[in-house]
Amino acid sequence: MRDFDELIKRMTLKEKLAEITQLYGDEYTEDDSTFMGIDYRFEANREMVDNVGSILGVSGAALIKEAQKKHLETSKHKIPLLFMHDIIHGFKTIFPSPLAMSCTWQPELVKESAEIAAKESAVSGIHLTFSPMCDLARDARWGRVVETSGEDPFLNSMFAKAYVEGYQGTDVSEQYRVASCLKHFAAYGMAEAGRDYNTTDVSEYELREKHFPGYRAAVDAGAKMVMTSFNALNGVPSSGNKWLFQDVLRKEWGFRGTVISDCTAIVEMIYHGFAQDEAEAAKKAIDAGVDIEMVSNTYYNSAERLIKQGRLSEDQIDLSVKRVLELKEELGLFDNPFKDADEEAEKKYILCREHRDAARKIARESMVLLKNDGVLPVKKNDEKKQKIFLTGPYADSRQMLDLWSAYGEEKDCLTLREVLSDEMEISCIPGIGILDYEKEQVENAVKAAEDSDIILLALGEEPLMSGESNSRMDIGLPGYQQQFAERIFAVGKPVIVILYNGRPLAIPEIALKANAVLEAWFPGTEGNHAVCDILTGAYAPSGRLTMSFPWAVGQCPIYYNCYSTGRPSKNVYISERFSSRYIDGQSVPLYPFGYGLTYTTFEYGEVILSDTVMRRNGSIMAQCSLKNTGDRAGTETVQLYLQDISGSRVRPVRMLKDFRRITLKPGETCQAVFQIDEEMLKFHTLDKGFAAETGKFKIYIAENASTGTCAEFELV
Numbered sequence: 001m002r003d004f005d006e007l008i009k010r011m012t013l014k015e016k017l018a019e020i021t022q023l024y025g026d027e028y029t030e031d032d033s034t035f036m037g038i039d040y041r042f043e044a045n046r047e048m049v050d051n052v053g054s055i056l057g058v059s060g061a062a063l064i065k066e067a068q069k070k071h072l073e074t075s076k077h078k079i080p081l082l083f084m085h086d087i088i089h090g091f092k093t094i095f096p097s098p099l100a101m102s103c104t105w106q107p108e109l110v111k112e113s114a115e116i117a118a119k120e121s122a123v124s125g126i127h128l129t130f131s132p133m134c135d136l137a138r139d140a141r142w143g144r145v146v147e148t149s150g151e152d153p154f155l156n157s158m159f160a161k162a163y164v165e166g167y168q169g170t171d172v173s174e175q176y177r178v179a180s181c182l183k184h185f186a187a188y189g190m191a192e193a194g195r196d197y198n199t200t201d202v203s204e205y206e207l208r209e210k211h212f213p214g215y216r217a218a219v220d221a222g223a224k225m226v227m228t229s230f231n232a233l234n235g236v237p238s239s240g241n242k243w244l245f246q247d248v249l250r251k252e253w254g255f256r257g258t259v260i261s262d263c264t265a266i267v268e269m270i271y272h273g274f275a276q277d278e279a280e281a282a283k284k285a286i287d288a289g290v291d292i293e294m295v296s297n298t299y300y301n302s303a304e305r306l307i308k309q310g311r312l313s314e315d316q317i318d319l320s321v322k323r324v325l326e327l328k329e330e331l332g333l334f335d336n337p338f339k340d341a342d343e344e345a346e347k348k349y350i351l352c353r354e355h356r357d358a359a360r361k362i363a364r365e366s367m368v369l370l371k372n373d374g375v376l377p378v379k380k381n382d383e384k385k386q387k388i389f390l391t392g393p394y395a396d397s398r399q400m401l402d403l404w405s406a407y408g409e410e411k412d413c414l415t416l417r418e419v420l421s422d423e424m425e426i427s428c429i430p431g432i433g434i435l436d437y438e439k440e441q442v443e444n445a446v447k448a449a450e451d452s453d454i455i456l457l458a459l460g461e462e463p464l465m466s467g468e469s470n471s472r473m474d475i476g477l478p479g480y481q482q483q484f485a486e487r488i489f490a491v492g493k494p495v496i497v498i499l500y501n502g503r504p505l506a507i508p509e510i511a512l513k514a515n516a517v518l519e520a521w522f523p524g525t526e527g528n529h530a531v532c533d534i535l536t537g538a539y540a541p542s543g544r545l546t547m548s549f550p551w552a553v554g555q556c557p558i559y560y561n562c563y564s565t566g567r568p569s570k571n572v573y574i575s576e577r578f579s580s581r582y583i584d585g586q587s588v589p590l591y592p593f594g595y596g597l598t599y600t601t602f603e604y605g606e607v608i609l610s611d612t613v614m615r616r617n618g619s620i621m622a623q624c625s626l627k628n629t630g631d632r633a634g635t636e637t638v639q640l641y642l643q644d645i646s647g648s649r650v651r652p653v654r655m656l657k658d659f660r661r662i663t664l665k666p667g668e669t670c671q672a673v674f675q676i677d678e679e680m681l682k683f684h685t686l687d688k689g690f691a692a693e694t695g696k697f698k699i700y701i702a703e704n705a706s707t708g709t710c711a712e713f714e715l716v
């Protein structure tokens with residue numbers, strides 16, 4: 001590593017402040033353009049542009065090489081620019097949304113997708129991606145659940161690690177690697193009432209048990225950068241939260257990389273009511289250890305004054321500058337400022353067959369079969385020549401990409417009608433849009449449905465209904481889709497519903513009335529090929545939910561690893577009337593965490609333990625037989641849950657601790673075997689330790705978070 005102290009000594013304060021400022025690509029290319037933040041005018045002057053440290057949101061090998069070249073010509077100290085971007089689930093070859101990919105329960109697939117995303121980004125000139133998002137998601141009203149890996153800390157941690165390893169490899173300076181920035185530290189996913197940017201109030205116990213593990217896993221995997229979050233956490237906005245960044249991230253977890261604010265989040269501390277002006281916002285962020293200010297310019301405008309007033313020391317700025325320079329050095333930019341930017345490689349790799357095939361494979365694995373009364377797979381070459389009718393707003397739509405789909409384009413996606421037509425004879429009338437409705441069209445579709453033998457009904461949300469700032473207070477099917485579905489069900493033919501959406505939906509009527517329901521999410525560039533593979537039975541679905549689906553929005557937030565109450569349902573002391581429940585609907589989810597069907601069925605045996613007593617530092621084995629009771633091969637995700645029956649703090653009713661994906665032939669049986677050790681029993685105890693407490697535990701080996709056989713053991 002170069003020693004940057006000398007260089008930093010030669011830099012003026014203004015040059016240093018520009019180095020720790022990030023501008024949008026627009027400001028960079030047009031000298032005096034302005035950017036409208038939240039009621040906030042950002043003006044980039046020439047001096048700042050010439051010395052800026054990093055750029056957000058541009059790509060393309062030719063453009064970036066040109067920009068870098070010009071920058072190095074004008075920059076006094078010849079410090080290369082760092083180009084950052086949101087490459088969340090693919091660059092141009094788009095994979096399913098992160099929530100969908102988490103339903104694969106296969107971190108190795110997420111890693112593969114991240115490697116491909118890194119390669120396409122790197123050849124296009126990008127050096128760092130703002131991914132993974134490690135926020136735990138519990139409230140389906142929050143639009144950004146689509147960017148998460150769901151509600152479980154164990155899976156969230158696995159996926160966080162996989163993304164980082166996929167982007168960075170073992171050395172970010174290597175070819176086709178980009179640096180990874182985890183976000184949004186911390187607890188952004190807990191926005192009250194699911195309204196984006198809303199405040200969060202989360203106990204330290206909850207933070208440490210459920211929210212921190214995902215971020216921590218990304219840090220441990222070597223992520224080079226951490227992004228602050230927009231929310232205030234327990235009264236302190238993240239971008240000014242010293243405890244989070246100095247005490248937890250740096251001191252406790254040993255993070256040595258760079259911290260960046262979220263977009264304009266520093267100046268937003270004024271609106272939070274946490275800083276009275278820009279100078280105070282800048283001071284609080286710098287004191288918290290936020291190195292780079294994204295897009296707003298409180299550092300650039302106020303730090304000089306703060307230093308003169310003795311409210312800030314220049315050493316603090318120097319430290320941040322050093323971290324930014326070290327990151328550039330780690331990426332190898334001082335030796336090769338263009339890194340992998342290469343027009344020829346762009347042509348060769350972006351959207352290449354290999355990448356598309358991976359997108360199709362991962363999309364297939366991410367889809368979750370929610371219901372099937374036997375109507376699936378569709379028998380395409382049926383000698384009865386059954387008439388298949390495809391309808392609904394997604395019947396002939398290319399909207400396969402969610403909000404954060406980088407450079408993905410709908411023109412590169414095929415519609416379900418196009419893909420299915422290659423495989424089988426179908427007729428198609430969409431009949432309705434997601435939000436629009438024309439009586440005549442509906443009637444035409446209903447008529448065609450009456451004349452068919454089997455109906456494929458493709459429903460969902462607009463891509464713009466999830467993602468940032470897209471919170472919903474009604475998470476049913478938008479527009480007139482439910483009414484349309486009712487008309488189609490009324491025809492009395494078998495109906496297979498395919499859902500395209502970014503969040504768990506409250507769809508009790510669909511669940512009740514459809515013969516089959518396939519959750520396809522926003523499946524990416526190759527999404528409809530994957531849907532077709534599943535519908536035709538060429539591939540048996542194996543995805544499992546990572547977020548619970550509620551019956552009604554009023555249940556949100558609903559998640560499996562909750563705490564019990566003193567009055568749970570079916571409790572022997574209190575009548576059901578006075579148990580913790582709703583009087584007008586279900587308390588349990590419509591589809592629980594871990595749920596998903598395939599084209600065969602499995603039978604679980606009893607849980608058998610090697611011992612009912614576990615000694616300190618010891619371990620026991622738990623096993624359960626699994627039999628494929630259907631007539632085709634299939635993959636089951638056998639899930640191991642633990643419950644600490646009583647502790648110095650209340651413990652969740654269940655927590656996922658391990659799982660096995662097991663593929664069995666028809667009639668085949670095997671044993672799912674798990675080792676349980678003391679580490680799995682540890683939690684943040686009342687005396688602020690992290691330890692396993694002696695006492696009784698329950699083990700469930702289960703097909704999802706609501707079922708399973710159970711056994712008990714005791715830690716002594």
Ligand code: BGC
Pocket residue numbers: 086130183262263468
């Ligand atoms: C989002 C971040 C994103 C950033 C840069 C913000 O609005 O919250 O997730 O990385 O913009 O695009």
